[in-house]
Amino acid sequence: MVAKAVETPNIGFDFSNHARNQFLGQRLQGVPKATSTGTTIVGVIFGGGDSGEEPGVCLGADTRATGGPIVADKNCEKIHYLTPQIRCCGAGTAADTEFVTNLISSNLELHALSQGRPARVVTAMTMLKQYLFRYQGHVGAHLVLGGVDVTGPQLFTVHAHGSTDKLPYVTMGSGSLAAMAVFESSFRENMKKEEAIALVARAIRSGIFNDLGSGSNVDVAVITKNGTEQLRNYEMPNERGIKSRNYKFRRGTTAWTKEAVRSLVVSEEIKSTSGAGKDQGGVEVKAVPTGAGAGGEEGMEIDS
Amino acid sequence: MELNGGSVVAMIGKDCVAIASDLRLGNQQVGIASNFDKVFPVNDKLYYGLPGLATDVYTLREHLRFRVNMYRMKEEREITPKTFTHLLSSTLYEKRFGPFFIEPVVAGLTTPTPLDPNPKPYISTMDTIGCITTPKDFAVAGTAADKLYGVAEGLWEPDLEPEDLFETISQTLLNAVDRDALSGWGAVVHIITHDKVITRTLRARMD
Numbered sequence: 001m002v003a004k005a006v007e008t009p010n011i012g013f014d015f016s017n018h019a020r021n022q023f024l025g026q027r028l029q030g031v032p033k034a035t036s037t038g039t040t041i042v043g044v045i046f047g048g049g050d051s052g053e054e055p056g057v058c059l060g061a062d063t064r065a066t067g068g069p070i071v072a073d074k075n076c077e078k079i080h081y082l083t084p085q086i087r088c089c090g091a092g093t094a095a096d097t098e099f100v101t102n103l104i105s106s107n108l109e110l111h112a113l114s115q116g117r118p119a120r121v122v123t124a125m126t127m128l129k130q131y132l133f134r135y136q137g138h139v140g141a142h143l144v145l146g147g148v149d150v151t152g153p154q155l156f157t158v159h160a161h162g163s164t165d166k167l168p169y170v171t172m173g174s175g176s177l178a179a180m181a182v183f184e185s186s187f188r189e190n191m192k193k194e195e196a197i198a199l200v201a202r203a204i205r206s207g208i209f210n211d212l213g214s215g216s217n218v219d220v221a222v223i224t225k226n227g228t229e230q231l232r233n234y235e236m237p238n239e240r241g242i243k244s245r246n247y248k249f250r251r252g253t254t255a256w257t258k259e260a261v262r263s264l265v266v267s268e269e270i271k272s273t274s275g276a277g278k279d280q281g282g283v284e285v286k287a288v289p290t291g292a293g294a295g296g297e298e299g300m301e302i303d304s
Numbered sequence: 305m306e307l308n309g310g311s312v313v314a315m316i317g318k319d320c321v322a323i324a325s326d327l328r329l330g331n332q333q334v335g336i337a338s339n340f341d342k343v344f345p346v347n348d349k350l351y352y353g354l355p356g357l358a359t360d361v362y363t364l365r366e367h368l369r370f371r372v373n374m375y376r377m378k379e380e381r382e383i384t385p386k387t388f389t390h391l392l393s394s395t396l397y398e399k400r401f402g403p404f405f406i407e408p409v410v411a412g413l414t415t416p417t418p419l420d421p422n423p424k425p426y427i428s429t430m431d432t433i434g435c436i437t438t439p440k441d442f443a444v445a446g447t448a449a450d451k452l453y454g455v456a457e458g459l460w461e462p463d464l465e466p467e468d469l470f471e472t473i474s475q476t477l478l479n480a481v482d483r484d485a486l487s488g489w490g491a492v493v494h495i496i497t498h499d500k501v502i503t504r505t506l507r508a509r510m511d
């Protein structure tokens with residue numbers, strides 16, 4: 001008899017709540033807003049030519065995630081891992097960028113193993129665009145995809161509806177105009193690595209300070225054929241000042257009506273007992289006359 | 305989300321975490337129950353709160369109970385806060401185009417292992433479709449979320465001892481929900497440390 005699996009594998013999305021949610025959306029003030037990464041994300045190709053340095057890609061992102069007008073996360077990570085030599089910055093609906101990059105990252109690893117060679121950036125781009133087009137833009141992921149493979153450094157943008165562009169410098173997100181202004185005035189071909197990082201940081205800072213949907217810190221990732229450098233919080237131009245007063249409350253300020261304390265087992269000591277009777281330490285063996293043991297008075301002894 | 309009301313807040317202290325919720329269940333303006341706890345335990349050191357639509361609170365709680373039991377049976381060990389957060393996130397993203405109306409908050413302590421002998425206390429929150437946020441200070445959700453952000457940002461400080469953390473999180477919750485019509489009607493706080501969990505029901509405004 002073959003036992004049926006308890007958990008049926010659910011591939012893809014589950015639409016069972018959709019009708020109910022439409023109805024609730026009508027009755028109430030509308031459906032809840034998902035976290036979006038307002039965002040400034042950028043990418044730039046550097047090196048090669050007469051710079052004397054290895055060609056590579058430099059990606060940058062801010063670190064603010066918003067839920068409507070509120071900042072949901074002051075330091076989120078928008079540069080997602082795809083493969084050791086490919087990274088993807090995500091703007092749009094935060095859950096979508098996170099899950100789509102995780103999915104394509106897993107598929108790229110399987111693809112690389114089945115093909116016996118490292119995945120190319122165009123492969124990642126094709127997988128992403130075919131997935132996103134299938135969902136007609138409802139998976140709100142706007143991505144800047146960059147990496148280095150056997151064909152050299154590659155930089156793409158992928159829009160939620162499935163269109164892609166291949167460019168030497170790109171910006172995406174609500175802060176893209178602010179960042180592109182910096183790029184259009186200062187980008188040069190064949191920059192050195194330090195120049196590229198400085199340019200990317202400047203572009204992100206421009207988004208952070210001028211765009212309301214972007215903020216907090218600058219994250220940078222530098223990819224060359226020698227490896228990937230992930231510079232988390234490369235710049236932190238918005239550190240909070242030190243609080244001048246202490247706001248701790250006096251203990252006992254809050255009135256409570258009931259308290260339940262659940263003590264947890266912190267450490268357990270197990271004494272092993274082997275053999276019976278004589279071998280146990282601290283146990284005295286006393287002879288007991290027949291009929292005087294447990295149950296003896298009632299006459300329940302077996303050998304009486 | 306604004307049908308039943310309710311809010312949850314979690315905070316990190318020194319080797320401890322605290323998670324608290326109000327107790328109101330309503331139908332828009334009408335209050336129905338003042339004993340609707342929204343914080344549930346997964347195991348001794350891991351608790352999670354589910355503010356939002358009450359029917360989804362129950363559905364999600366049972367669904368998670370199933371997933372955690374399967375995990376415990378297959379892995380033969382207790383689930384860690386980080387893994388539970390990702391489990392919850394995947395559960396929510398499955399319903400990406402018809403989501404649960406819940407913004408969960410997770411709070412727990414990770415047991416020390418040889419690879420990670422001094423783990424930091426863990427809190428996380430996510431939106432209705434599972435986008436995880438792992439703050440270093442506090443996590444808020446529910447109808448009073450905006451007010452909770454404000455009060456918590458003002459009152460929280462790092463490395464609070466369990467008793468001080470209790471005061472801070474209680475005052476944060478009580479004062480924020482007092483400014484929210486859809487939350488309140490009582491409050492419960494759980495403080496989780498490595499050797500015990502203290503659960504206190506607070507005396508709150510019942511209007």
